[in-house]
Amino acid sequence: MYKGARVETIVSISWETLLDGVKKGNVRSLARIITLVENREPGWKDAMKSLYPLGGKAKIVGITGSPGAGKSTLTNAVARDFVARGYTVGIIAVDPSSPFSGGALLGDRLRMRDVVTLPEIFIRSMATRGALGGLCQGARDIARILDAFGKDVVIIETVGVGQDEVEVVKAADLVMVVCVPGQGDGIQALKAGIMEIADLYVVNKADREGADEVVADIGGMLDISDNGGRPQPPVIKTSALANQGITELVDALVQGFESGRNADSWQAQRVKEEILTLVETEILDYLRENWERTGDLDKAVEGILEKQTDPYSVVDSLLPLIREASRSKETT
Numbered sequence: 293m294y295k296g297a298r299v300e301t302i303v304s305i306s307w308e309t310l311l312d313g314v315k316k317g318n319v320r321s322l323a324r325i326i327t328l329v330e331n332r333e334p335g336w337k338d339a340m341k342s343l344y345p346l347g348g349k350a351k352i353v354g355i356t357g358s359p360g361a362g363k364s365t366l367t368n369a370v371a372r373d374f375v376a377r378g379y380t381v382g383i384i385a386v387d388p389s390s391p392f393s394g395g396a397l398l399g400d401r402l403r404m405r406d407v408v409t410l411p412e413i414f415i416r417s418m419a420t421r422g423a424l425g426g427l428c429q430g431a432r433d434i435a436r437i438l439d440a441f442g443k444d445v446v447i448i449e450t451v452g453v454g455q456d457e458v459e460v461v462k463a464a465d466l467v468m469v470v471c472v473p474g475q476g477d478g479i480q481a482l483k484a485g486i487m488e489i490a491d492l493y494v495v496n497k498a499d500r501e502g503a504d505e506v507v508a509d510i511g512g513m514l515d516i517s518d519n520g521g522r523p524q525p526p527v528i529k530t531s532a533l534a535n536q537g538i539t540e541l542v543d544a545l546v547q548g549f550e551s552g553r554n555a556d557s558w559q560a561q562r563v564k565e566e567i568l569t570l571v572e573t574e575i576l577d578y579l580r581e582n583w584e585r586t587g588d589l590d591k592a593v594e595g596i597l598e599k600q601t602d603p604y605s606v607v608d609s610l611l612p613l614i615r616e617a618s619r620s621k622e623t624t
């Protein structure tokens with residue numbers, strides 16, 4: 293008991309110092325706060341509460357696309373272009389959690405190396421596995437801290453394809469999808485369900501053959517798709533490696549900042565989603581903790597395996613705990 297209380301005191305003292313550091317633009321405090329919040333250390337929510345009013349200014353760009361499409365190279369080039377225009381930039385690289393992708397991470401670091409040396413750019417990686425508050429919320433939290441720190445633009449680079457990726461870019465104001473010539477990538481991206489959230493398409497590696505075909509493919513898809521009255525996403529050709537098309541891309545991003553997802557209805561929807569995500573995590577944490585302590589969950593599993601009950605009845609019988617949880621939250 294005593295030990296736990298002491299740890300909490302130390303953490304709360306350092307939270308204050310760290311928050312102060314973040315407000316003063318201290319990069320080490322920034323890095324430390326991100327880690328503490330990511331790990332959901334006691335006091336994380338209070339820290340976010342005090343950072344929240346400082347933010348709301350940064351534009352968050354999500355960048356997604358198939359592995360090797362050039363997302364990191366593009367992120368690097370785009371970040372540099374933003375800096376040249378007077379913006380400060382934060383980069384969140386969502387790392388693959390699988391050990392098989394370890395090489396990709398190292399590659400990322402190497403390709404982003406020249407970015408790291410610019411004081412206007414802060415780069416941070418985020419693990420996908422074990423993201424305590426969920427992947428999207430994790431990215432949202434880090435982006436928000438960078439925003440409060442004073443970054444004008446935050447770029448979130450996802451790794452891998454699939455649902456995780458769609459989940460992460462939900463934290464962004466603007467989503468760009470990177471396609472490349474060959475392998476029918478344009479079509480793949482659309483299949484992965486990313487189309488609904490794409491604000492901008494980039495056909496990278498335009499130095500290679502077939503880029504115009506990909507642009508035409510995407511244009512064709514967009515023509516026949518219903519994007520809910522939103523303006524049709526621009527399609528931009530780049531060669532990140534040769535730094536070509538980057539100015540046009542950043543122009544389009546800046547233009548995108550002014551429209552689309554900044555609409556009030558979209559913002560309201562995002563806030564709603566965020567509240568629900570946070571509540572979901574808290575309730576589940578509470579229940580899990582409780583069920584584990586009481587042994588009720590194990591008992592229920594046993595009962596089901598012995599065919600005495602079923603999962604549906606178990607849920608109904610465990611539900612009173614939720615009411616108890618909400619009561620105990622009200623009194624604290």
Ligand SMILES: Nc1nc2c(ncn2[C@@H]2O[C@H](COP(=O)(O)OP(=O)(O)OP(=O)(O)O)[C@@H](O)[C@H]2O)c(=O)[nH]1
Nearest residue numbers: 358359360361362363364365396496497531532533
């Ligand atoms: N030819 C050509 N190669 C490029 C271009 N952009 C990036 N590349 C190369 O493509 C490879 C992958 O680039 P990355 O930037 O790591 O791609 P990524 O999408 O971040 O890859 P993952 O994060 O591993 O999914 C590297 O060898 C880059 O040098 C380009 O415009 N043209």
Ligand SMILES: [Mg+2]
Nearest residue numbers: 363364400449
């Ligand atoms: Mg990458």
